[in-house]
Amino acid sequence: MTATVTIRPSNLLKRRPTIHYQVAMPKPQLHLFEVTLFVKDWHQPILDVKMPVWTPGSYLVREYTKHLQGFSAASGNRQPLPWRKLAKNHWQIETADTSEIEINYCVFANELTVRTNHLDATHGYFNGAALFFFIEGHQQQPIQVKIVPPHQEWRITTPLPRIPGKSNSFLAADFDTLVDSPFEIGCQQLYEFEVLGIPHQLAIWGKGNANPQRIIDDIKKIIEVEAKLYGGLPYEKYLFLLHLAANNFGGLEHKNACSLIYPRFNFRTQDNYNRFLQLVAHEFFHLWNVKRIRPKALEVFDYERENYTSSLWFCEGTTSYYDLFIPLRAKIYDAKTFLEALSKEISKFQNTPGRQVQSLSESSFDAWIKLYRRDANSDNSQISYYLKGEMVSLLLDLLIRARYQNQRSLDDVMRQMWQQFGKEEIGYTPKQLRRVIESVVGCDLSNFFDNYINGTAELPFNEYLEPFGLQLIGVEEGEPIPFLGIITKTDNSQELIKFVEAGSPAGLAGVDAGDQLLAIDGLRVAAGQLSDRLKDYSPGDTIEVSLFHHDQLCTLAVTLAPPRPSRCKIVQLKNPTEVQKQNLCGWLGIA
Numbered sequence: 001m002t003a004t005v006t007i008r009p010s011n012l013l014k015r016r017p018t019i020h021y022q023v024a025m026p027k028p029q030l031h032l033f034e035v036t037l038f039v040k041d042w043h044q045p046i047l048d049v050k051m052p053v054w055t056p057g058s059y060l061v062r063e064y065t066k067h068l069q070g071f072s073a074a075s076g077n078r079q080p081l082p083w084r085k086l087a088k089n090h091w092q093i094e095t096a097d098t099s100e101i102e103i104n105y106c107v108f109a110n111e112l113t114v115r116t117n118h119l120d121a122t123h124g125y126f127n128g129a130a131l132f133f134f135i136e137g138h139q140q141q142p143i144q145v146k147i148v149p150p151h152q153e154w155r156i157t158t159p160l161p162r163i164p165g166k167s168n169s170f171l172a173a174d175f176d177t178l179v180d181s182p183f184e185i186g187c188q189q190l191y192e193f194e195v196l197g198i199p200h201q202l203a204i205w206g207k208g209n210a211n212p213q214r215i216i217d218d219i220k221k222i223i224e225v226e227a228k229l230y231g232g233l234p235y236e237k238y239l240f241l242l243h244l245a246a247n248n249f250g251g252l253e254h255k256n257a258c259s260l261i262y263p264r265f266n267f268r269t270q271d272n273y274n275r276f277l278q279l280v281a282h283e284f285f286h287l288w289n290v291k292r293i294r295p296k297a298l299e300v301f302d303y304e305r306e307n308y309t310s311s312l313w314f315c316e317g318t319t320s321y322y323d324l325f326i327p328l329r330a331k332i333y334d335a336k337t338f339l340e341a342l343s344k345e346i347s348k349f350q351n352t353p354g355r356q357v358q359s360l361s362e363s364s365f366d367a368w369i370k371l372y373r374r375d376a377n378s379d380n381s382q383i384s385y386y387l388k389g390e391m392v393s394l395l396l397d398l399l400i401r402a403r404y405q406n407q408r409s410l411d412d413v414m415r416q417m418w419q420q421f422g423k424e425e426i427g428y429t430p431k432q433l434r435r436v437i438e439s440v441v442g443c444d445l446s447n448f449f450d451n452y453i454n455g456t457a458e459l460p461f462n463e464y465l466e467p468f469g470l471q472l473i474g475v476e477e478g479e480p481i482p483f484l485g486i487i488t489k490t491d492n493s494q495e496l497i498k499f500v501e502a503g504s505p506a507g508l509a510g511v512d513a514g515d516q517l518l519a520i521d522g523l524r525v526a527a528g529q530l531s532d533r534l535k536d537y538s539p540g541d542t543i544e545v546s547l548f549h550h551d552q553l554c555t556l557a558v559t560l561a562p563p564r565p566s567r568c569k570i571v572q573l574k575n576p577t578e579v580q581k582q583n584l585c586g587w588l589g590i591a
């Protein structure tokens with residue numbers, strides 16, 4: 001006889017739990033997002049929920065839970081559930097007798113940056129990492145989000161797709177996608193446009209002197225240039241979200257969007273407008289370099305702790321090099337403007353003493369404890385991986401172009417990284433990154449990496465600029481001033497010392513950041529007069545500097561050093577050769 005086997009459902013075959021968020025803001029003037037997390041079909045005795053401590057693209061543990069308040073948990077029939085807090089970002093709920101859980105909490109949102117949350121009477125803006133919990137072991141599940149605006153006229157703008165048939169509801173494929181999808185809720189201006197047959201949006205919140213049509217026209221050019229570099233656009237739609245604020249500046253990349261914040265009245269002068277377009281070019285370039293071409297350490301995000309990598313110089317620094325270059329290629333500005341902007345970046349780099357202390361790879365690795373946590377000694381002890389990464393990327397581009405008469409360039413590195421790692425989103429290691437760069441350069445780069453990426457040797461700009469008929473020179477603005485080594489800031493008619501360069505005359509004499517500068521040689525230094533006073537002295541002169549140090553009056557003898565160039569400038573060599581002219585033309589597209 002044949003036995004009959006009855007197959008019964010087991011716990012292993014139970015439906016996966018569903019995750020649904022509701023975000024309300026009934027009194028936006030109080031800056032509180034009211035968040036409800038609904039979990040259904042839960043079949044375990046414990047539910048662990050955790051909130052991220054950082055957001056991808058901004059490498060600092062920001063402790064988002066510091067803004068969370070009013071946590072509570074209940075069953076589907078609204079009976080309170082026991083819970084306890086196990087860590088700063090970890091709540092554990094006892095769920096043995098229920099399959100439906102409702103968690104309620106509020107998040108205070110009054111920090112207007114691209115990586116945090118902001119809610120007031122004019123709009124609501126939030127990032128997923130700063131607002132939502134993830135459920136341990138269920139990060140790959142789809143998540144629904146319903147928004148409850150406080151006013152009927154408020155619209156919702158986000159890169160997430162809407163759920164058909166559900167009002168103000170959106171679907172994230174998983175928790176990573178939810179974190180990667182900012183929300184703007186309010187009366188923002190919304191503009192639709194197409195590039196290469198793909199729909200795009202520009203959403204603008206805030207008042208200012210921005211010209212939306214001009215911005216859109218130039219954004220189109222940036223998109224086309226970057227798409228040409230990589231061979232197309234890797235998305236079905238894209239959102240540019242722009243906040244106009246008082247003095248804020250910044251951007252944060254997402255896979256299908258970017259958040260931008262820019263001073264509201266900085267769109268009229270060409271220099272300020274160019275800076276805005278460089279910000280756009282930077283964040284848009286990230287949709288390849290970082291969002292898809294990313295280090296192995298960032299291939300799978302750990303939202304609870306630092307994700308260390310020594311390759312942020314390539315993620316951010318190389319992107320910073322291209323954010324200057326892309327508007328040139330897009331013919332938004334000319335080669336003269338590009339070289340002036342590049343000269344300013346080199347000046348900033350050369351005037352940072354920390355470049356001789358911290359290597360580029362170390363700067364990348366230590367982003368979590370240094371870049372966003374600046375203090376009075378930061379410029380003495382560290383260098384930004386954005387800034388030096390930009391400088392090193394410049395040298396690499398020039399090296400490749402000079403070796404191959406512009407038939408190869410840093411573009412080939414980016415394209416190869418895209419093909420090898422970006423398309424399939426396979427994380428790369430530092431060794432793999434170096435291998436790709438060396439394959440394009442066509443030689444071993446041990447000395448280059450040892451000196452300029454893993455070491456602190458001075459960057460030989462002129463050695464790399466010379467094949468293009470260019471050189472870097474120091475420029476003194478106005479009358480030479482003996483070098484003292486301090487930066488001051490006027491506050492209530494007082495000269496406060498904000499920075500003292502290590503090893504400078506002032507530093508060696510014992511002047512400290514935080515001191516109040518009072519007098520030189522017994523005569524008061526009025527606000528804003530320091531530079532003029534120093535012009536009366538010569539290098540080698542010893543002056544008496546009087547100051548308050550921790551409220552104690554001190555007078556220190558300081559011997560002045562020779563003047564330093566205040567800035568750097570890239571200029572053309574006299575009588576460049578034909579090869580140099582051709583190299584320059586191939587790089588910048590100019591005769």
